[in-house]
Every structure is written in structure tokens, then in C-alpha cells.
Amino acid sequence: MFETLDPLLHSQLRLSVMSLLVSVEQADFVYIKEETEATAGNLSVQLDKLSNAGYIEIVKGFRGKKPNTSCRITKNGIEAFEKYVKTINNYLNIKK
């Protein structure tokens, strides 16, 4: 039997964020917003959900005098992401 897909990752914006973060060391909020074409409000909410689940780490700091938020994926996040991709691949292989 198949495992169900992680509902936290099976959402367009959260999956976009996780795919982006899995490939970089860290990325700023503004960068993620540009690449995912999300609104700031929506992105904030989704980042909080991922952070609460322990999938990402949000670091708030300053760049010069401007406040700056940057995110990086955690070990748990990488594991969850890998599991998600594996599950999807299983689904697709069965279909063939």
C-alpha cells in the first residue's frame, strides 16, 4: 500500500518553497517571494506553517539597517521532502 502524501508539502506554494530551499544553503524572504511569485502575506503564513512543522528555520536579522528574514531547510525538512518525492514517484510508476 502507498503512504499518503504529506499534506504539509502537497500544496503549491509550500512545495515551491521547499523545492527552492532544498537546492540552496539559504535564501531571503524577498528572493523566495520573487521566485514563487507569491504575495508577501500568503508567503508569510506558509513559511510559518513550514517552520512550525520543523521543516525550515527562519532567521530574522538585519542587513545593514534594514530588517532581513532568511530561511533555510532543516534536516527534518530534507527528510520530509525526500519522502514526498519518493511517494509521488511510486504513484507515477504504478500508473505506467
Added chain:
Amino acid sequence: MEKEEQNLSNEESLKLITAMINKAKGNIQDSYIFFLVWGWLVVFACLLHYGLLKFTTMEHPEIAWFILIIGVFLSGYFGYKIGKSSSVKTYSDSIHGHIWIAFGVGYFILIIFMKEINYNLNPLIMLLAGGSTYLSGITIKFRPLIYGGIVLWVAAIIAFLVPGDIQLLTSAGGILLGYLIPGYILKYKNGKHV
């Protein structure tokens, strides 16, 4: 909110993952600055050393190489500036930065202790330059740098075989072909992207 509510099919999920991963590219092109800084400094040091050797009676024309120390500080400055201004840091950015730190430290130690190796700096500078250029090229997947690294290794071999004054000209030529030309190609590519 609309993005949140959409239901994803499995195929759509995979497409989305692939698309986002492909978007995650760092600011590798900015690194052309390191090639230009080191390239011009080494060429200048070679020619200055050659000039002092041929046209003056100076006891230690090798002191020309001390100008490379400027490069250590300039590299640090540009590295800091690029790091600070970028909104994303990829793994290759990080490795690339460390390659330059590693070889920068190498140059620094070599210059400080050049007396111990009887001032025969040239082939070793070419070896270090070849290593950093080749690794940079591999890390950022940029062929002109990979070829540049190979050119510099060839220059190192030639430098080991020819007399001191010719070594200086070999090095200047090696750096021109192996550092500066790929550096300018990278810069040109950078300009096109902005």
C-alpha cells in the same frame, strides 16, 4: 491564497519541484571580479619583477611579488560585499568562495616565505592559480575556466624548465590566457544577464 487552495496532481507536483530547483541559481557570475583582481596583479607583479631584474641593479627584484598581498585584502573585501548583497546563497557559491580563500591563503604563505624557496615563486604561483581556476570552473560549470586552469598548469611546467627571467614572461602569458581571458568572458556573460 489561491495558490494554497489549488489541488496538485502528482505530475504537477513533480513539474513544480523540477521548475523550482532549476530556478535556484546563485550569483556565480559575480566571481569574475576575483579573476580580474588576481589576474592583473599577477601580470603586473611578473612584469615589474622582469623590469626590475633587467633594467635595474636592485638586489631583490622579487619584492615586486609583495603587491599580491593587496589581492588577499581585495578578495576579502569583494567576497564580503558579494556575500552581503546577495539574497540567496547556493552550495556552489559557498564552495566557490572557500576555494578562493584556500588559494588566497596559499599565495599569502608563499609570498611571506619566498626567501626559503630561494625566490623561485613563479612555477608555484602558476600551480596555485591553475588549481583555483580549474576548481572554480568545475564548481560553476564554466568551461573557459576549466581550460584556463589547464593552461596555467602547462605554464607551471614550462616555468619549471626555463631560466628565471623567461619564467616571468611565461607566467604573465599564462595568467593572461588562463585567468584574464576567462575572467572577461565571465564578466561579459554577467553583463548580458543583468
